[in-house]
Amino acid sequence: MKNICSILILLIFTINSFAQDKTFCPTYTFEGYIETDKGQKLDIDFRFLVLLDSTLVGSYYYKPKNGDLKLVGHLNKDNSFELVERDNNETITGLLSGKVSKNKSSIDGLWMSPEKNKVYKLKLEKTKSISYWDFIKKNRSLFEYKNIKLAIQESEKVLSIDVDNQRLKIIPKQISKLENIVSFNLGGNSFEKFPKEICTLTSLDELSMSSSELTYVDKEIGNLKNLRILILNFNQIKSLPKEIGKLTNLLYLELGRNQLTTLPNEIKYLTNLQELHIENNKLSEVEKKRIKSLLPNCVIHF
The missing domain is CATH 3.80.10.10 (Ribonuclease Inhibitor)
Structure with a gap:
């Protein structure tokens, strides 16, 4: 099913390129927080998918009612990553960087404003939640x-x-x-x-x-x-x-x-x-x- 509609616009375009590959990579679901410069911890739900060329795509949200933010970037061989964050108008709203643990169980990194004048700590732990991405991945194979x-x-x-x-x-x-x-x-x-x-x-x-x-x-x-x-x-x-x-x-x-x-x-x-x-x-x-x-x-x- 290659015409999977508008499931995270950037994600779809990339997924379609790999639609029938048997080695389609897994989905990862995390929970954690972004800590502001005032010490406030903003709880977030975070999901990402690593594609075959190490492209990393995903989304996260603070509160469901406020909608989500799209993510796209790259996972390097040493498990470090760089991500660009965009809202639903495709406006860049943040930059994320950091490192994923070898077993993909945790993430430590930084969130940075587009102007790079604000830098916040990012910390996430993997959960066992099922994502609709898991079904997309399974069915595309x-x-x-x-x-x-x-x-x-x-x-x-x-x-x-x-x-x-x-x-x-x-x-x-x-x-x-x-x-x-x-x-x-x-x-x-x-x-x-x-x-x-x-x-x-x-x-x-x-x-x-x-x-x-x-x-x-x-x-x-x-x-x-x-x-x-x-x-x-x-x-x-x-x-x-x-x-x-x-x-x-x-x-x-x-x-x-x-x-x-x-x-x-x-x-x-x-x-x-x-x-x-x-x-x-x-x-x-x-x-x-x-x-x-x-x-x-x-x-x-x-």
Whole structure:
């Protein structure tokens, strides 16, 4: 699934370059703090991914409600690193440098302002938290079927399907035979109706229907309780069913560039959601505030 939408713009461009490599590198999740010159410790959650050429990409946040900051840089052979920090407007907001321990269990370093007139201590410890990046990494290493009919014929083997931009209008009912599939990319197609057949694939942990001319999402979406990543951006969706709240394992939800004016109260049950993209919809400031209150531990991009 190479069209993975807007999961950290800089991260996506780099990930796509390595989409099918079996040796895709692991994700690291840390917690720690940045200590200011006044001795105040600002708690942060920090994630990064080391790619095959030692490019380091990631993000971190202080408080979920304030959004996250993107990171990109390089990990050197001696485990030292340099990172550039950017906000959602791609403005450089900081520079990070330091060293990762050999077993990737801790980070010690410095945060510096772009003007280099402020320098703060950075200290992090690895956690066991699961990130949606872990699923991206895992699924990108799988063999992708490009033909649905062939996938149905070889249903027992199928773990991943990518039929992006094939102008599909329907999904064969026999798709239910794919009992082991974990990743399905249906982006760039032309569905006149939401394909309910997808909702029989309860083993899915990643589903993309970006740019598929969808105007609604069927309530059967609630059957996909194993989903960790759901991508529905660049459609014409005006509302979501309350059954979206049944996707309690969801870690990443992409709803950008639709026609949404509100989200159902049931999103409050998505307590594992790490990141929600809902840019370029028709949400009022009051609705944005309500969504933040329903998802207090989620990084939300409006």
